[in-house]
Amino acid sequence: MSYQTFDFNSSITKKQIVALTGLVLIFFVVFHLAGNLFIYGGPAAFNGYVEKLDDLGVLKTIAEWGLFFVFGIHILTTAFLVLENIQARGISRYAVDNSKGPRSLATRLMPYSGSYLFLYVIWHLIDFSWADQQGPRSIIHGVSYGLYGVVVNAFKDPLHSMLYIIAMCFLGLHLAHGTQSFLQTFGFNDNRFTPCIKKFSRYFAVAMAAGYSSIPLYVLYVLKV
Amino acid sequence: MANKINLILKVWRQKNQESQGRFETYKALDIDTDMSFLEMLDVVNESLTKSGVDPIAFDHDCREGICGTCGAVINGQAHGPLKGTTLCQLHMRHFKDGQTLVIEPFRAKTFPIIKDLCVDRSAFDRIIQAGGFISVKTGQAPDAHAVPVPKDKVDWAMDAAACIGCGACVAACPNASAMLFVAAKASHLNVLPQGVPEKKSRTLNMVKQMDQEGFGNCSNEYECEAACPKEISVAHIARLNKDHRQAS
Ligand code: FES
Numbered sequence: 001m002s003y004q005t006f007d008f009n010s011s012i013t014k015k016q017i018v019a020l021t022g023l024v025l026i027f028f029v030v031f032h033l034a035g036n037l038f039i040y041g042g043p044a045a046f047n048g049y050v051e052k053l054d055d056l057g058v059l060k061t062i063a064e065w066g067l068f069f070v071f072g073i074h075i076l077t078t079a080f081l082v083l084e085n086i087q088a089r090g091i092s093r094y095a096v097d098n099s100k101g102p103r104s105l106a107t108r109l110m111p112y113s114g115s116y117l118f119l120y121v122i123w124h125l126i127d128f129s130w131a132d133q134q135g136p137r138s139i140i141h142g143v144s145y146g147l148y149g150v151v152v153n154a155f156k157d158p159l160h161s162m163l164y165i166i167a168m169c170f171l172g173l174h175l176a177h178g179t180q181s182f183l184q185t186f187g188f189n190d191n192r193f194t195p196c197i198k199k200f201s202r203y204f205a206v207a208m209a210a211g212y213s214s215i216p217l218y219v220l221y222v223l224k225v
Numbered sequence: 226m227a228n229k230i231n232l233i234l235k236v237w238r239q240k241n242q243e244s245q246g247r248f249e250t251y252k253a254l255d256i257d258t259d260m261s262f263l264e265m266l267d268v269v270n271e272s273l274t275k276s277g278v279d280p281i282a283f284d285h286d287c288r289e290g291i292c293g294t295c296g297a298v299i300n301g302q303a304h305g306p307l308k309g310t311t312l313c314q315l316h317m318r319h320f321k322d323g324q325t326l327v328i329e330p331f332r333a334k335t336f337p338i339i340k341d342l343c344v345d346r347s348a349f350d351r352i353i354q355a356g357g358f359i360s361v362k363t364g365q366a367p368d369a370h371a372v373p374v375p376k377d378k379v380d381w382a383m384d385a386a387a388c389i390g391c392g393a394c395v396a397a398c399p400n401a402s403a404m405l406f407v408a409a410k411a412s413h414l415n416v417l418p419q420g421v422p423e424k425k426s427r428t429l430n431m432v433k434q435m436d437q438e439g440f441g442n443c444s445n446e447y448e449c450e451a452a453c454p455k456e457i458s459v460a461h462i463a464r465l466n467k468d469h470r471q472a473s
Contacts, residue, residue: 009436010429010432010433010436010469010473011402011432011435011436011440011442011443012432012465012466012469012470013469013473014442015442015443015444015466016466016470081442081444084441084442085399085400085401085402085441085442085444087334087439087441088333088334088335088400088401088402088439088440088441088442089332089333089334089399089400089401089441090332090333090334090401092246092332093332094298094301094329094332095235095248095301095327095329096298096300096301096327096329097301098300098301098302099301099302099448099451100302100303100306100308100397100448100451100452101397101446101447101448101449101450101451101452102446102447102448102451103399103446103447103448107444107445107446110444177445180445181444181445183463184445184459184462184463184466185445185463185466186466186467186470187463187464187465187466187467187468187470188463188467189458189459189460189462189463189464190460191460194460
């Protein structure tokens with residue numbers, strides 16, 4: 001009897017890679033939100049936090065490249081799986097689209113929410129991460145406010161805010177399925193814990209989407225610079 | 226007196242694997258509501274035969290929900306609208322007079338249509354074969370309790386063993402994944418002392434065969450569990466994920 005010891009091509013292994021990279025990204029999402037909330041402390045607090053991150057130097061660069069790598073693997077592996085799934089379904093579709101099970105909007109939209117987030121992240125990097133922090137976009141009433149200024153100026157524009165909020169809604173949907181899915185894929189499913197995890201997954205998703213979306217809303221409706 | 230209903234059936238007709246299929250509309254008149262779905266098809270087939278039309282081909286054997294031979298998709302739902310029921314055990318009282326029923330075969334690339342509602346599920350057999358044997362002593366029948374098995378393991382294995390291999394999980398999965406089937410078949414042996422020695426090879430080989438056949442990848446939609454006539458839990462999939470992780 002023969003069997004191989006490690007098979008990257010195995011469907012389960014690929015799924016576990018998606019799950020594991022997804023978990024790293026979940027931690028990133030939490031950490032990133034925690035940092036973003038410094039905006040409520042005003043320009044000094046927010047820019048102070050940005051400086052602290054910059055002070056990490058090489059560590060920050062390593063973390064960034066690590067994230068980039070994880071993000072890439074997550075997307076590429078998923079793309080691969082989705083292509084295989086489309087092939088497996090075949091060309092013939094059911095005439096009636098009628099689900100018997102719990103298939104939710106969040107699960108249905110996974111590839112779409114993921115794709116939007118992918119495009120969004122690229123734009124977000126250009127928009128904020130690589131923005132000129134002392135440039136014209138940082139100036140509010142004639143004074144440069146660093147990255148704080150860039151963020152506030154960006155969110156002053158309702159369209160800009162809207163695109164951001166849509167992305168965060170997609171993030172919420174993506175997390176609602178992804179967070180609980182992680183445990184299933186890694187082999188934990190229990191009569192008592194799984195229902196709790198599913199609930200937690202939903203609350204967590206709403207909390208993240210609301211947390212991130214609160215920032216443009218704050219700039220638009222509270223700060224009103 | 227039993228109730229009678231009339232139905233309009235839109236049935237997938239396909240001559241053979243190569244030909245293009247299409248829907249045909251038939252009337253099912255005076256259907257006794259105590260009939261099973263397959264008996265209703267029998268009645269329709271009788272009238273089709275009398276009028277010189279090729280009867281609708283569909284798979285069936287035990288007609289008591291234990292063999293896993295029957296199966297079709299009724300209005301988009303594998304084995305029809307009732308949970309925990311095979312098509313042969315689905316009774317016509319669950320349908321309304323005048324209702325239109327769209328009847329399709331299980332659709333997946335791995336389940337080629339042989340004719341009308343009959344599909345080729347031999348991919349499942351090859352997965353079972355890939356699972357291999359279990360190590361048991363031959364000779365005298367062993368005492369029933371010679372090998373002690375904890376109650377929770379017995380329950381788990383029995384729940385998994387309820388799988389009749391009908392393929393509704395594949396039919397219902399948006400990705401045409403066979404994970405529930407494979408998980409049930411692996412779970413059934415992986416937890417029992419008799420199945421433990423080959424657990425690793427069984428898990429890896431069955432999953433490998435499943436992938437080679439071209440089934441899709443599970444994305445935790447849980448449509449399979451909802452369509453399963455034996456209501457096998459997706460917890461078995463989680464277990465397969467874990468066994469595979471530990472084996473590879
Ligand atoms: S015919 Fe045997 S399960 Fe339906």
